[in-house]
Every structure is written in C-alpha cells, then in structure tokens.
Amino acid sequence: MQQYFLELEASASIPPTLVSLSQGDSHHLLTVLRARTGQEIYVVHQGQRYLARLVGERAGLAQLEVIQRIEVDTELPIQVTIACGLSKNDKLDTIVQKGTECGMASFQPLSLSRDVVRWKDGKSIQKIDRLQKIAQAASQQSKRLVVPRVSSLKTLDQWLQSVDDYDLKLVAYEEEAKQTTSYSLRQALSLGQKGQKMAIVFGSEGGLTQEEVDQLRAKGFITCSLGRRILRAETAPIYALAAISYQFE
The missing domain is CATH 3.40.1280.10 (SPOUT methyltransferase, trefoil knot domain)
Structure with a gap:
C-alpha cells in the first residue's frame, strides 16, 4: 500500500479527520498512480502511521479521510x-x-x-x-x-x-x-x-x-x-x- 508523509505542523494532531497531501505527493497519487476516490493509503505524521482514504481533490491537492491509527514500528531499536x-x-x-x-x-x-x-x-x-x-x-x-x-x-x-x-x-x-x-x-x-x-x-x-x-x-x-x-x-x-x-x- 502506498505511503506518504504529511506536511503538517509538528504540534498538529490527528485527527482532524480530513488532511491534504503536499503538491508533489498529490501529483504522484492522482496523476502518476491514477488513484481513484475510495482508494486507501498510509499516511505518517510525527512517527505514527494512519490508514486514510482518498475522498477527493481540492486546488490540486489530494484530500484524505483519516480512518484509524496503525500500531507498527519499522525503526531500528538503536x-x-x-x-x-x-x-x-x-x-x-x-x-x-x-x-x-x-x-x-x-x-x-x-x-x-x-x-x-x-x-x-x-x-x-x-x-x-x-x-x-x-x-x-x-x-x-x-x-x-x-x-x-x-x-x-x-x-x-x-x-x-x-x-x-x-x-x-x-x-x-x-x-x-x-x-x-x-x-x-x-x-x-x-x-x-x-x-x-x-x-x-x-x-x-x-x-x-x-x-x-x-x-x-x-x-x-x-x-x-x-x-x-x-x-x-x-x-x-x-x-x-x-x-x-x-x-x-
């Protein structure tokens, strides 16, 4: 499943339910991968992974609905x-x-x-x-x-x-x-x-x-x-x- 890092303020918390991808990531998801409404992807913010669903596009930016937090650790322990x-x-x-x-x-x-x-x-x-x-x-x-x-x-x-x-x-x-x-x-x-x-x-x-x-x-x-x-x-x-x-x- 595709994953992107959210460009939110470090102090921002999730939810909000709706988040946007950056312009570059939106282009990759919508134009290169040709993702359609309803497709699920992973997004990451402050070291936490979330499951999200594409719900539309606004001003060229992919709009995502955050569904749930995914408990996972992919980092080295050192x-x-x-x-x-x-x-x-x-x-x-x-x-x-x-x-x-x-x-x-x-x-x-x-x-x-x-x-x-x-x-x-x-x-x-x-x-x-x-x-x-x-x-x-x-x-x-x-x-x-x-x-x-x-x-x-x-x-x-x-x-x-x-x-x-x-x-x-x-x-x-x-x-x-x-x-x-x-x-x-x-x-x-x-x-x-x-x-x-x-x-x-x-x-x-x-x-x-x-x-x-x-x-x-x-x-x-x-x-x-x-x-x-x-x-x-x-x-x-x-x-x-x-x-x-x-x-x-």
Missing part, C-alpha cells in the same frame, strides 16, 4: 548516524537511499583530507536538499515512520564538537583489518545496547588519514574492521547497517 566523506558521482545518493532503507536515523556528510570531491559553497545547500529528498522518497518506499535527517556539510573538526551525546562511536578503518588484535565490527557492536545513539564514520574512496583517525580516537571513537575485504565507499555503510540490524533487531 539510532544510527552515518558520517561519510565526499565520494564521486552519485555514490552519496546511493548511501543515503540504501542507508534509509536499512534504517539509519541521520546522515552527516564530512569534508575529509583525502576526498576526491569538493563541494563549492554555492552548491552545498543544493546537494543537501537533493539528498534530503532522496531520504524522503526512500522512507516512503520502505515504509519508514521517520525520514532520516541529512545535515549540512561539516569538516571533521566542526562535527567532532557535537558528538559527545553518542553512546557508541565507531570508525570503519581499513588498516584495522591487518591487525590481529583489532576490533571486528561484531565485537564493536556488542558494546552497544538498544535505545542508544550510535555514530559510525567512513572515509571516501581515499580513506581516512592517520591524523583523522587519531582525532576520532581522541573523541572516544573505536576503530573497527569490516572484515578482510576492502569495500567500496558506497558499500561499507550499507554493510555496517545490515550488521547493526542483525545485531539489534
């Missing part, structure tokens, strides 16, 4: 922030889309020393907006109850000023795969618990410098290996989220 360096082409699109499907709570793009891509100041806001829209679409497709927040681009120094509230902080570091005494991802995840907040950092194609790893360690990050094989920049976060899902769900 809040995961994925922090990544800037990768080439559409790799960040893939990370945000698939990361959303796998349950990440937020995404933090980082400007790192070995990034092969640099965002110009005038383009950064546009790129963040694009990634946020990708997260929204992926949340609707995967029937999430929340849309992951895509934060503005930060340097590692800037971001590390705001990481103290994370309960578990990990950094995927390929050099750890060469160490017999290193933490595996499984061992690192065993330090976490349901209900906690976790951050996990990944480099871009060029990886992380030793200085960056030392900075992260100084802020309480634990370096861990994702296994003996070197994963692509766009694969590593999804691999980690799958392991997190297996560990905590």
